[in-house]
Amino acid sequence: MVSAGAPVARVAAVASSNIPVISLRGVSKIYGQGEARVTALDGVSIHIRRGEFVAIVGASGSGKSTMMNIVGCLDAPTHGEFKLDGMDVSSMDEYQLAQIRNRKIGFVFQNFNLIPRTKAVDNVAMPLAYAKVGRVERKQRALAALDAVGLSARAGHKPSQLSGGQQQRVAIARALVTDPVMLLADEPTGALDSHSSAEILDLFSALHARGRTIVMITHELDVAARASRTVRMQDGRIISDTARAAALSGGAV
Amino acid sequence: MNLIESARFAMRGVTANKLRSLLTTLGILIGIAAVIILLAVGAGTSNSIKDQIGKLGTNVLTVSRSTAVGGRTGAVAGQQVAGNRSRNTNLTSADEQSLTDAVLAPDVAQTAPVVTAQAVTATFSGASHAVASFVGSTPAYFSITNNTAEVGQLFSSAQESSATAVIGRTVATDLFGNNSGSAVGQTIALNGQNFVVSGVLAAKGATGLNDPDDVVIVPLGAAQDKFTGYAPSLNSIAVQAKSADVMNQAQNEIQMILDARHNVTAATRDYQVRNQAQVLTTATSTTQTLTILLGAVAAISLLVGGIGVMNIMLVTVTERTREIGIRKAIGASRGNIVSQFLVESLIISIIGGVMGILVGYVVSSFPIMGVVPDVQPWTVWLSFTVSAVIGLVFGIYPANKAAKLRPIDALRYE
């Protein structure tokens, strides 16, 4: 066990500035109206700095995914302020949001969300196509990203020809290919067996060790144990937020 | 992302469901092919009518018997009724001769009496042919109707009542085979009456529904002798005006002479003068109306095809909502999604359009109901443009629908 100060110092060294990558201030999300009205997020404020590995835990229905979707610019908050890398997201138009999703965010889903009947390498290269990267470079970078997740041998396979763990690794390669400032993962191991889960988590730890900002939703506490910080949610609120010294003791090395 | 990129994604979409894409394409194909073929048939018909006008000569007037006598409104009898069966026997050879009058009818060049008979069958040593048009007339008829002999010769005025026949190419081919020259001098039977073939007319070529070469022309006297009898009536009188410019004057002169001879007025006239070229011009405009109607029907089938494209694109968008959500989540803008689906519907409709044009061309290279279709280049451009526009118009709504989805809603779509 290292002292509590060590990872924080390391994070500070990796981060180029002290501006939080993610900054939520009094964010609420309300679904439906009248009887059916659900307050999924209730005035959440959180700041996440560059290089942090944040685990979000909490009971089912506590608003974890809702918050993650807002952070990933897939959904808009009902109230509150959301700044990403210092920019106010709520004032952005459709096109700017698409660019943010493309360049700044890598999203990993529980159910992989690969495009069917499309080769792994093409799936990984797709964000680059939307980033107007040329074909040759796209292919190179996609293969490099697949290599980074240990899947270069499966580049030509379609999602239906890959195991769940492999599909998730393709999805992680896709999330990383544009070199985003942060990686968001909503229960990335939720659909995987323990062996595949361990592989994926090792991958996240390694990415974090190389300075990548990661926010990950999880149900399992041992998974949360790999993170540098754990945020606990309940009924749409953050009820605890603790930095952990144990963060780097996991599979990162 | 550029257009080529959209096209690649779109192509993947098209090929993902080949049968469905093919059937959708078929809707456009049929519509475009129908437009091209029907407009080509219309153009072919009006070509053949123009052709006939040219062959008839622009300065021929036909005087025919009319049953509208004494206020009775009746159908036009004209050449369709055999002379000896009509009760209104009011056009005579004397009438015909009276029209050749340098003083009263200075604009008439020449005239010819015409009798016709129906259901005439020509036979020659086993071969037989139902003659479409059997005419008895004088030699002037040949020059008025622009007919010349290809082999042999036309009969002369000296052969007034001799059993001589001049036959058209179709009749010659049917009776004597391809060597129509062998017909000259042979004796053929016309409804059992023997006639010697003196010549074969130069072919005019079949145009549209009627064949001007399916004709037998015999001297007037012989026709009356053996077919129509000597009742004073002629079926019609063919009149050639001095030029196409004096048709109206010639018509007035004819009416003046015949009104006096028949003792009738314009209201009680028992004959009518028709300008063949005018009749055909009327026919042309009728054809044009018909062409427009056919075109409209084809256009409707094209519209139906377009709706088919829209329908399929809507299905595609619904089916691929999750894919749209994924694409948006990884950075596709609204424009990217719109262009992907728009290009997809464009590909479907343009492929359909191009194949429709090919099918249209191929089908139009065969005669359809006796009409040789004439594909107008502008219809090809028009249909190509239309198929592209269909792709755009009917693709834009589904494409927009796809692009408007919020990423999270699209991702959650079941």
Ligand SMILES: Nc1ncnc2c1ncn2[C@@H]1O[C@H](COP(=O)(O)OP(=O)(O)OP(=O)(O)O)[C@@H](O)[C@H]1O
């Ligand atoms: N589209 C929606 N319409 C209405 N209510 C919604 C919608 N999405 C989520 N909710 C509600 O918002 C609340 C928070 O949902 P959320 O998905 O954020 O939970 P979660 O913490 O991710 O749960 P889990 O761990 O089961 O994934 C829940 O009560 C849910 O019913």
Ligand SMILES: [Mg+2]
């Ligand atoms: Mg969730």
